Amino acid sequence: MRRETLGDLAVFLTVAEARSFTRAARTLATSQSAVSQIVRRLEADLGLKLLTRNTRRVAPTEAGDRLMETLRPAFDDIDARISALSALRERPSGTVRITAGRHAAETVLWPKLSRLLAGYPEISVELAIDSALTDIVADRFDAGVRLGEQVARDMIAVRIGPDLRLAVVGSPGYIKQHGRPKSPHDLTGHRCINIPLATKGGFYVWEFEKGGRAVNVRVEGPLVLNDSLFVVKAAVEGHGLACVMQDLVRAPLADGSLVRVLEDWCAPFAGYHLYYPDRRQLPQAFTLMVEALRHKGKA
Numbered sequence: 001m002r003r004e005t006l007g008d009l010a011v012f013l014t015v016a017e018a019r020s021f022t023r024a025a026r027t028l029a030t031s032q033s034a035v036s037q038i039v040r041r042l043e044a045d046l047g048l049k050l051l052t053r054n055t056r057r058v059a060p061t062e063a064g065d066r067l068m069e070t071l072r073p074a075f076d077d078i079d080a081r082i083s084a085l086s087a088l089r090e091r092p093s094g095t096v097r098i099t100a101g102r103h104a105a106e107t108v109l110w111p112k113l114s115r116l117l118a119g120y121p122e123i124s125v126e127l128a129i130d131s132a133l134t135d136i137v138a139d140r141f142d143a144g145v146r147l148g149e150q151v152a153r154d155m156i157a158v159r160i161g162p163d164l165r166l167a168v169v170g171s172p173g174y175i176k177q178h179g180r181p182k183s184p185h186d187l188t189g190h191r192c193i194n195i196p197l198a199t200k201g202g203f204y205v206w207e208f209e210k211g212g213r214a215v216n217v218r219v220e221g222p223l224v225l226n227d228s229l230f231v232v233k234a235a236v237e238g239h240g241l242a243c244v245m246q247d248l249v250r251a252p253l254a255d256g257s258l259v260r261v262l263e264d265w266c267a268p269f270a271g272y273h274l275y276y277p278d279r280r281q282l283p284q285a286f287t288l289m290v291e292a293l294r295h296k297g298k299a
Contacts, residue, residue, distance in 0.1 A: 008042040011035060012050060013071045016060045021053075092285040093122035099134045100127065100145035103228060103245055104272045108161035109145055109293070116292040123285045131226065137277060142286055148270030156278055160293040161271040167246040168206070168266065169258040171238040180261050181241075184208045184215045191240035192219035193231050206243045208265040215265070219243075232258075271295070 015024040015035060025032040043050050050064035060068060100109050105127060113125055128134075128141070136144045147164070151157040168181075174191075181187055187206065194203040203224065208215045221240045225231045228244050235242035235249075236257050246266075252258040274293055282290075 005042070005045060008038050008045075009067075009071055010075065011038045012042055012064075013068060013075065015039060015058060016051065016064055016068050019058050021058060091122055092120055092288045094283055094285040095124040095126060096143070096283075096286055096289050097126040097141045098128070098143050098145065098274075099130055099136060099139070099141045100272075101131045102129050103248070104145045104161070105129055107247060108272050112160070112293050113289075116289060120285075120288065123289070125289075136275075143274050143276040143290075145272050145274055148273045151273050151275045154278070155275040157273040157275045158290055158293065159271065159295045160274050161295055162297060163268040164271045165246040165268045166207075166243055166266045167249050167253075167260055168241055168243050168262045169232075169235055169249050169253065169260050170241040171236055171257065172259055174235075174238045174240065175259050175261070180259075184217045184262060184265055187217050187219050187241065190219070190221075192221040193234050193240045193242045194219060194221060194224045195228075195231065195243075196224055196226050204243075208262065209267040209269075210265045 011024070011028065014027055015021055018024045018027065021032050021035050021039075025035045028035065039051060046063075048063040049061050050067060052059050052061055098109070109127070113127070117123060117125065133146065134141065134144055136142070145160070148157065148159065168187075170178075178190055181190060184206070192206075196203055203218070206217045206219055208217070219241075223234055223239055225234060228248055231242045231244055232248055232252065234240070236252055241261070249258055249260075253260055274290065276286075276290075
């Protein structure tokens with residue numbers, strides 16, 4: 001079979017299904033005379049009349065019907081196989097750069113990224129662990145992770161984790177010696193372990209809420225630590241009260257090495273969000289990552 005014959009067969013099938021040279025020519029973006037010439041050439045090559053024509057209609061002959069029955073499934077199969085090849089070509093690939101704090105990376109980001117990378121080995125991820133509120137545009141990151149309340153309004157934010165809750169804790173020995181605070185204001189008389197703010201200077205202000213009333217307290221104490229795990233360790237060893245994410249102290253609360261205080265003042269708040277600049281066209285690898293990280297459970 002001549003190479004051109006395959007193209008001629010496709011033209012014939014278009015005419016036969018459209019029952020019109022005019023409509024077929026429009027579909028193929030060519031002239032009616034060119035379509036008619038191709039069909040005549042195919043009929044001459046095969047030695048068969050494939051179409052009957054008059055001024056009002058075009059219809060396949062018996063030979064034309066049989067050829068249509070052969071061609072339609074064959075062309076459908078070709079289209080399916082070409083689509084499969086396109087899927088290989090379009091398989092997500094590339095590098096995605098993300099910045100996140102340690103707690104977000106360990107509890108929310110990494111478990112989901114690990115599953116994504118296992119299924120898509122062509123995708124690479126550069127994950128920078130940094131507690132600072134990074135400018136992802138200036139530092140050329142594709143996305144960052146922050147608590148919902150910290151995401152700038154000009155960014156797209158996608159929730160990737162459940163609501164979070166803080167816990168104020170101290171060792172039993174510390175509580176016995178210094179007493180249990182009954183309200184956030186009592187913290188000013190306690191030894192508290194401070195956490196520095198990497199980008200703004202100063203220390204993290206402990207935030208509380210109860211019955212719709214918000215209270216912020218600037219605490220003081222003998223220690224400043226920039227790692228939550230060391231904050232918990234210091235609290236267990238009796239160096240003062242600590243304010244950390246609730247999940248970090250489940251084990252020491254369970255075994256009694258820490259005691260929780262002011263629990264009724266620690267209301268849930270919006271959890272971690274992935275944020276990124278508004279872009280018209282996002283790389284397929286990035287879009288896939290966003291969907292893999294998206295929080296699908298309850299808040």
